[in-house]
Amino acid sequence: MHDLELYDLTIIGGGPAGLYAAFYSGMRDMKAKLIEAKEELGGRTLIYPEKMIWDVGGVTPVRCERLTRQMIDQAMTFDPTIVLGQQVCGLERLDDGTMLLKTETGERHWTRTVILALGRGVLKMAKLEIEGAERYEVSNLHYTVQELEVFRNKRVLISGGGDSAVDWANELEPIAASVTVVHRREHFGGHERNVKRMMASSARVLTPYAVKQLHGNTDGKAIEAVSIAQVNSDGQLGDTAMRLDVDAVIVNHGLRGDFGNIVNWGLDMGEWDIQANERLATSLPGVFVAGDVASYASKLHLIAGAFTDAALAVNSAKQYLEPEAYRMAYVSSHNPKFKERNLALGVAEEEA
Template sequence: MAGKQDLELYDVTIIGGGPAGLYSAFYSGMRDMKTKIIEYNPTLGGKILLYPEKIIWDVGGVPPISGEGLIRNLTEQAMVFEPTIVLNQQIMNLDRLSDGTLLLTSNTGEQHHTRTVILAMGHGIPKMRKLEIEGADRYEVTNLHYTVQELAIFRDKHIVISGGGDSAVDWANALQPLAASVTVVHRREEFGGHERNVLRMKESCHEILTSYELTGLHGSGASVEGVTIKHVETGETRTLELDALIVNHGLTTDLSPMLAWGLELGEYNMPIVDAARQTNIPGVFAAGDLIQYDGKLRLISGALVDGGTAVNSAKRYLDPEAHSQAYVSSHNQKFKEKNKELEQQPVAVK
């Protein structure tokens, strides 16, 4: 294992490669800081990778875009200032060295030396919550889906969606125009999606069955052919025939290593931060879904603001005389040469 003297020292190390982490890396480059991103998954993107075809409407200045498209854009932007990218590692330990710098140790034993840290791990390592019905696993290779990777495979199919959160609502709306029918089953009366999307789903889908839960799967071969649902109050049961079943019962997440780092934690083990996105540990900042504070905007747009704010605070932590924030790109010296490169590119003919 490398000793501290063998490790390259970074100004800021970002733990997490989702939207908050990616934008933090870009903005850190604007602040002229040497930057590293460490991501648990084999690719950047965070939780959005679970919903690559989900259409995202609520990022400022961005027309409706797929999750895959948004991550592609955020990644391209993050790479502008060439941060170091480390994949397939989960940070297990955070230690303060005698010179005040920080040493991060991953599950592989690799260590990372940094002056500041930005925590951007979302709700933790996400895994889809599996259906707890005997025999469900044998259908996962055919027509039982926990995420929608490709809309086209559902064309002209009779689909049942079990779940009532954002993703279940969005999938129902995305699939309804191309499917033979979409039926949504949810164990509660209220849905967790944005109000307009929920209304659209209720108006367009074949059937919305609330206060029902999925209790049985039926199939004579390798595929699910039908499900039994049960009313949570009356006990009434129904059988629904289907061509494809989509289950969205939420995520399980893992933040357990972080719980031993000495962070002040609030509800759901979210680190508590101040207006500067500073945690109670000096030099450790946080951004995105991971944190809580008064007025927190739980949208991707809010995560991007968190990232920029955390970077500004890290810069001032390292250099108290530094400007409180980067100059806007139109007046920022770092973009002058990049603007010249753009101007020299050939104009596409329409």
């Protein structure tokens, strides 16, 4: 291992849980590295840059894009090592108890502990399963909403029934010419408050319906209409279709995640998660978990919950390395690590 640098902690995943773990590990005086499979940090928050986030404690409503930037800035506070574009696939426990992580492209990383902040794995949008749909992805078939203004004064059809579909309907309803939501089930999976808001708006909601056919314009480059059909009790589409003229189609049929070879490490795993105890420890010694991938009795699937998971996992990793260490770091208001930073902030505020 002479060619590798040994880290106290390696965090796998650069979403909210991984980013906060990178920050909090600095409060615990741990030498940390974060490895992200994609070429940018942010995890699932990158998919919904225009969405408004309301449920992070002490943070007034903020666009997801801005929250992502703030989380990344916070993660860099103690200068962790950041590695992008590498997907970890292998774990080898060495004779001295340290671990060697291997990536799909052959890189190696040496660490004493690991936090798996995998979210739902390497995510890909579930595509619309209609022949020829891919041709419209360069024009007006969308799998995410990057800019709301793109849809101003347009007739928008949204296919899906989860949080994102509901949120997009609520965000677009005030600015689009019309919003139609089709969902193949009677009930929506989004937060109750947001579903009620959508149902009370001018958005047209059709359930149980699904997209049956896309109709291209004369040059075949864009969708000009969509045929939808009712979903029968057996899950199949009925023969009778309703044609709707549209300017844009947004599809949110969920995300498909891939954990890669991590599923073969011997972890106690479900289909979408990894079992942990109340200290976020997994079945593998020195390997901890945080964020959406963590499963334990009181799990909270919110960004705020991911932050708590991250702190608990870091504290557990610290005590795994140093059993006599305090169970948690001093809070920032009393932590000497922030003394000089607070003074600098005070000077900056006075100068402003």
